[in-house]
Amino acid sequence: MPKRTSKDIRNESRFALLRGLYSLGTATRQELAATTGLSFATISNIVGELVEVGVLVEAGREDSGGGRPVTRLKISPERGALVGVDIAETYIHVDVYDLALGVIGQAESELAIEENEPAALVRRVAGVIDEAASGAGMPRSRLLRAGVSLPGQVDPQRGVSVFAPNWDWHEVHIQALLSEAIGLPVDVDNPLRAIALSELWFGAGRLVNNVATVNLGTGVGAGLAIDGELVRGASNTAGEWGHTTLVFDGRLCRCGRHGCVEAYLGVPGLQQTMAEINAGHDLLTGDRQREFVSDVAKGLSDGDPDCVKLLEVTGRYFAAALGNLINFINPDHVSVLGWTAGIIGPELLKVTEKYLPREVLPSAGSAVRLGLSTVVGNSVTLGMATLALEGFLEQVGVPSRGPAARTAAAKRAGVVPANQAAGT
């Protein structure tokens, strides 16, 4: 049973205030109270703390209609910078953000699959961060904290990569390694958590409470927010929708299961579908995932019948896989992102929407909207920068505890003794 303390409640309030301020841009205390539903006293309290540590600054004063002028507030873009890092299977992408979470610098570098030695990898990451920071004209001394997304199972509390199948990592203490190499406090997490958080703070989550954020790329997964809260699950691996069955006894997935969604919707899955349609198609030459998707886009605009067929078959798979997700968790919104979506998203969604009605129960189907994510930029680095912001606020003495920390605290505190059979 989760325990709640007044501190949790206070920090949830701050979370609500910051989300409100990112939505509004600038706001008065009154506007923040109206937006969040928190009391004016609570808002004033939190604003006071955040002004004291330089995170909030005055954005002007305005007439309040007779009384004293009221102060508009904004998040300070001058307070320093946060670093968001997306370490994927084939690249390292870094965005440097100001505290208003606007991008002020970026850099990217390819990553070979064999570069799996932790110490060497973190040196690579540090190099890409330096490049991004210098592009932003930002000396290292003004970088406040970094949030780093890693593939596989990550334990953010312990700072450990529990298991990363692509690198064959088990229990790698990556947070400490990164922090030493970068010279900054570091938060680590999994990309599904990062995209869910981006969507919650900056995408569909600003409007509705239950959002699934579906990533389509080499891999496939979904970040989940339920009742306005990020879903982590028991071991921070919730959202592995890519590894749910679409076809019983179907294609072998790289996870070892058969018939997974990823084996049909991940880029290698798209390539396999194309091979089933026309094994001799030009697009299948070489080992070029990103070029493949771009070539499909070109083929579609040229009316290549095999590409049209690929889109049709893939749309049917996507509709069935989305039907599973929608029937199971009954979201208000499904946001689609990822690099495949960035290239053929509109075309794929159009076909998918044709097949979707037959895959959803009327009750869940009528409640959901499907669309490409409206989050600007890289959702993984943005989500990690958001986590780094929370970490920074703790660091400067305005401690925060999100839902995951609360759960962990409840677990540490032990369970409720069941010394009487209930319900009898």
Next chain:
Amino acid sequence: MPKRTSKDIRNESRFALLRGLYSLGTATRQELAATTGLSFATISNIVGELVEVGVLVEAGREDSGGGRPVTRLKISPERGALVGVDIAETYIHVDVYDLALGVIGQAESELAIEENEPAALVRRVAGVIDEAASGAGMPRSRLLRAGVSLPGQVDPQRGVSVFAPNWDWHEVHIQALLSEAIGLPVDVDNPLRAIALSELWFGAGRLVNNVATVNLGTGVGAGLAIDGELVRGASNTAGEWGHTTLVFDGRLCRCGRHGCVEAYLGVPGLQQTMAEINAGHDLLTGDRQREFVSDVAKGLSDGDPDCVKLLEVTGRYFAAALGNLINFINPDHVSVLGWTAGIIGPELLKVTEKYLPREVLPSAGSAVRLGLSTVVGNSVTLGMATLALEGFLEQVGVPSRGPAARTAAAKRAGVVPANQAAGT
């Protein structure tokens, strides 16, 4: 974005206190503070309110080791009774509960599929309630409130059966009809919400935060609790795991989709699997769902090879379907219940556990435990009685607002204006 008020927080605290007290049986204020993590002041406050309305009573006093004696508290079994009703497709089951949520009377009646006229159905329900109450020696005047579970999509806020495919109901104002026929305030909801709530208050949810409660019967579904909170979804239909794809282009499901989990794990699905194994098997004569499962149990204990094969095939299906659930939401615990589970649960779980490791990702698989639910009695009526208890507390002036009400309130209050593109 959900809004939180101090009232929400207060009521979440009461929820935690009541759950703690159901676990502990009797408790002092100090013990309740230790169990829930709430402050002693908060506990005293809520206890004061609940004593005033007669829900909590003294269960004795004990030496506190020198100072004043401390009072033990318990939930009053004398305060009156709650009614939990499970209207399923083929029966109406009623349990009468005291406020300590112990069963004090019950009755059941068969329901024919053609009895779908709302006014006639509620008269039938009222009759079964009368029978259960008189069995409990409980005059109608001492019944406080009823919680009624209905199949299909239910909107508990509006008291409406939005859509019940088995009865072809659309927008039936069932709460008002029930309340008039029964002569009591009534809460309505869906059985997946009820079993999730039972498991949260009285089953695995006492020990861990993320629980899926899987129901195996004629139909198949899952009630969800995430981070210790009941999951409703956008339109109160979360958990329709029975209508997620197990076999792409597979068996036609009665929902109209193909290859749904329910088409393999619901009792008609088991019968179809048996027909595929041996179309001439004795068990398949007649249209007798419950007898079929009992006959399978008998066949298994007699070593009937077709029954053994059925169990094996069904265990593989169940493992794949559970793998989907586990990989997607990463629960701490999966509790299995329902009448099929009541008859062949242990045998089915044994086979399922053999196949499960190949269906789960290591990260999610190592975090989860699978077992038959430990909730005693009918989880649907117990969950509905729990909702009726919450409703009763509102009714007597100790208003409560659960997560669903909060979500609805946030929606009514409108959304956060997005007057500035974020993340740019």
